[in-house]
Amino acid sequence: MFACKNCGGNIIYDIKAHKLVCKICKSSFAPESVTKENDSVDYDYFETTIFTCPQCGAKIMCEDNEASSFCTYCSSATVLTSRISKEKKPDYIIPFEKTKEECIQEFKKITKKAILAPSELKDEKILDKFKAIYVPYWHYDVTQQNRFSVSAAEIYSDGNSNYTTYVKAEGDIDSKFEGISRDASYNFSDDLCERIAPFFTSEKKKFYPSYLSGFYADVSDVPSEVYEHEALALANDVAREMVSEESKKDGYNNLKIYLSNDEATKQFDTKAVPRKALYPVWFMSFKQNKKVAYMTVNGQTGRAASDFPVSIRKFLIATLLLTLLFFPPSLGFMFLFYENASNIFLDITLIFSIAAFIIYYVQMKMMQIRDADSEDAGKFYKKYGVVYIKNKEKNESVKKLIKDYIFDLAVGLMYVLMVICFLWETLSILSVTGIMDVFFKIILTFGNLGLAVIGFIRGGRLKNSSKFYGILGGMLSLVFVLAGLFIAPSNKYLCIASGILLCLGCFLTIMDLIRYHNELSMRQPPHLKRRGGDEIADTVNM
Ligand SMILES: [Zn+2]
Ligand SMILES: [Zn+2]
Numbered sequence: 190m191f192a193c194k195n196c197g198g199n200i201i202y203d204i205k206a207h208k209l210v211c212k213i214c215k216s217s218f219a220p221e222s223v224t225k226e227n228d229s230v231d232y233d234y235f236e237t238t239i240f241t242c243p244q245c246g247a248k249i250m251c252e253d254n255e256a257s258s259f260c261t262y263c264s265s266a267t268v269l270t271s272r273i274s275k276e277k278k279p280d281y282i283i284p285f286e287k288t289k290e291e292c293i294q295e296f297k298k299i300t301k302k303a304i305l306a307p308s309e310l311k312d313e314k315i316l317d318k319f320k321a322i323y324v325p326y327w328h329y330d331v332t333q334q335n336r337f338s339v340s341a342a343e344i345y346s347d348g349n350s351n352y353t354t355y356v357k358a359e360g361d362i363d364s365k366f367e368g369i370s371r372d373a374s375y376n377f378s379d380d381l382c383e384r385i386a387p388f389f390t391s392e393k394k395k396f397y398p399s400y401l402s403g404f405y406a407d408v409s410d411v412p413s414e415v416y417e418h419e420a421l422a423l424a425n426d427v428a429r430e431m432v433s434e435e436s437k438k439d440g441y442n443n444l445k446i447y448l449s450n451d452e453a454t455k456q457f458d459t460k461a462v463p464r465k466a467l468y469p470v471w472f473m474s475f476k477q478n479k480k481v482a483y484m485t486v487n488g489q490t491g492r493a494a495s496d497f498p499v500s501i502r503k504f505l506i507a508t509l510l511l512t513l514l515f516f517p518p519s520l521g522f523m524f525l526f527y528e529n530a531s532n533i534f535l536d537i538t539l540i541f542s543i544a545a546f547i548i549y550y551v552q553m554k555m556m557q558i559r560d561a562d563s564e565d566a567g568k569f570y571k572k573y574g575v576v577y578i579k580n581k582e583k584n585e586s587v588k589k590l591i592k593d594y595i596f597d598l599a600v601g602l603m604y605v606l607m608v609i610c611f612l613w614e615t616l617s618i619l620s621v622t623g624i625m626d627v628f629f630k631i632i633l634t635f636g637n638l639g640l641a642v643i644g645f646i647r648g649g650r651l652k653n654s655s656k657f658y659g660i661l662g663g664m665l666s667l668v669f670v671l672a673g674l675f676i677a678p679s680n681k682y683l684c685i686a687s688g689i690l691l692c693l694g695c696f697l698t699i700m701d702l703i704r705y706h707n708e709l710s711m712r713q714p715p716h717l718k719r720r721g722g723d724e725i726a727d728t729v730n731m
Contacts, residue, residue, distance in 0.1 A: 190252055191223055191402045201403035204285045209399055220284075223399035235278050235398040239408060240269040247376055249322070250276065250406040261320050261405070262376055264476035276408070281328060281393040281466040282400050285321055285488040292319055292471035292486040295493045305507070307500040310475060310484070321488065323401065323467035324382070325373040325409030328390065329420035331366040333428055335458035341432070341446045358432055358446065362457050366424050368393070371416035373409045373465065378483070378712070384494035385487040388468045392489065396467065406467060413463035418450070420461045425453035480711035496710040499703045508696065531684040532626075535670075538688035539633050542667070543607060545695035546640040549660065550600070552702050553647040556709060600643065607636040627678040631671065638667045641698070648705060657704050659697035666694030 191209065193200045198213030200223065208217040225236060237250050245263035259266055287295070293316050300310050309315050341358045344351060368390030372382040394400070429446040436444040448456060469488025474481045475498075482496035523530040645660050670687040677683050 191225065191399050194218070199402075200399075202284070202400055204288050207284065209402060218399075220397045220399045221395070223397070223402075225398070233278055234275045237274060237276055237398065237401070237406075238271050239274045239276075240271045242269055243267055248408040250401065250408055252402050252404075259318075261322070261472060262474060262481070264474040264481050277465070278398070279325065279396045279467050280464040281390075282323065282396045283388055283390070283393050283466070283468050283489055284400055285404070285469040286392075287469075287471070287486070287488050287491045289319055289321070289471065291491060292488070292493075295486050295491045296471075296484060296495070299493045299495060303497045305499045305503050306497045307475070307477070307503075310495075310497075315475070316473070319471045319473045319484070319486070321404045322470050322472045323404055323406040324377055324470045325407055326370045326388075326466045326468050327373045327411075327413050327416055328393075328464045328466040329366075329369045329371075329413075329417065329461040330464065331369060331420055331424040331459060331461045333362050333364045333424060333457040333459045335456065336361050337432075337456040339432070339446055339448055339452075339456055341436075341444050343441045344443050344445065356441070356444070358436060358444065360432065360435065362428060362431075364424070364428065364431070366420075366427075368466075369420040369423055369461075370466070370468070371419060372468075373411045373413070373416075374407045375410045376407055377470075377485075381483055381485050381494055381496075385470065385485050385490075385492050388487065388489050390466075393466060400467075409465065413465075417461050417463065421454050421459050422450050424459050424461075425450055425457060428453065428457045428459070477707075477711065480708075480713065482711050496712070498707040498710050501700075501703060501707075504700075504703055531681040531688075532679075534688045535630070535684040535691075538691040539630060539637075539670075542637055542663075542691045542695050543633060545698050546637045546644070546663070549644045549663075549698050549702055550640040552705075553644040554597075556647075556705060600640070603636055603639060607633055627674055630678075631674050634667050634671050634674065638664060638671070641667065648701070657701040659701035659704075662697035663694035666690040 191200050192198070193211035193214060193216060195216045196211060196214040198211045200209040200211045200216075200218060202208070202220065203210040203217070206217060208219060209223055210217045237252065239248055239250055241248050242260035242263060242265075244260060244265045244267050247260060247262035249261065249269075258268065260269060296316065296319070297311070300306060303310075336359075338357060338359045341356050343354045343356060345354075346352070370386075370388065370390065372379060425448070429448065432446055433441075433444045453459065471486040471488055473484040475484065477498060482498050484493075484495040486493040520534065523533060527533060641660055641664050645664070648660070649656055669690055673680070673683045673687045
């Protein structure tokens, strides 16, 4: 606690006043003028209270003793243990600019669009749980100062053929990058931090412990080396571009610099100096089925980002409403006016099911990409003690790209075929019933089955996700429809039964998607003491 020089009351940093203000006598003080008795002795360290959550093990710094009833990270009500600790002083801090009310307003803007998000996230009482937390960041100052000599190639075309000339680019480089930032917190994921970026580092202030009065601060635990290569790579990329840009003066219009990151670091003598900084984030967690979703708002700019689980209850209600609204009237209309209604019904449900399975396929692809990308460098370090470098071997990624490309091309072709059939079906919906109609229906159903199987296999490959089996229901319905088309394509009752089964299959498939989405958008609480087979193996690695 920081005490008021005039009355001894608790003084707290006021976001709008940019000063520490006394709760009792309203005197205000500049942060640099306020110290605790013990602080002046040691310049590198400061004394603070660290609270530890017995549920999830997360640690948080706080000057206030109110922190002791609720864990912000795992969202459980629990008594946090506290101890006085000496912490290394960060170099910089960006003080909060946005108040809690402003943050809640920004957050509401993004929840408005998320119609299917749990209603709790729109509840004022729950929004009141937003906490002001300073998140530790590594703030790299990068310099490049050297005489370089690098191989490059100029590619040009005279309209008929392309030519490549190999050249050597030489010159002097002298550049500086200030504040390339990466979050240093294990509790915060890189992806959320990226989504609320940027922080304007020019607004940073020299750190004084009194800035923390009335706020929480995360205890940093990711070493600076973890992100250093990213800072270097960023500077090297800019340098390559600068060299290419500079060469235009000498008549080279399309100069490509061939340098690996390590070579570039050597050539440009790229050096990074890490400094620790605290950035302001409004933070809240939401618990559901042992997992937590995180809501964050940038405390400087007000930019909000959140994990949005889909409320299954809301989804079921929406589906039920839509079904009741559209199905009985349209079915009734069709059966009254068209002789061939059962066939049309099957056509329409097939069209629905194409949409559902294409969405499933595309979503699975996207989840797979997100899953592969989601390896958080900080978490990776914590687990394996190895710095995770995102740019894998070039060859490997090119190979993978080609493989993926061919695969998606094949699926794309199948899709085109399906669209043609789909168009045919739509055009012929009112007239054609012959053998062609059955043939196209079979192709459509086969195509759907393909999409479902590939999507299902992709789902199984997701490492952060458990498997869901609703899609198997979708596949079964397709198999049933296929069988029906082969056995008795013109049987009215079979057509109607097939259509209803298809709708059920679509529903189960989309349910799977929602559960996958929820699984991926929710997180394991940090450091959670886990029990059970696989998870013990996981802990051993940590
Ligand atoms: Zn006072
Ligand atoms: Zn906790």
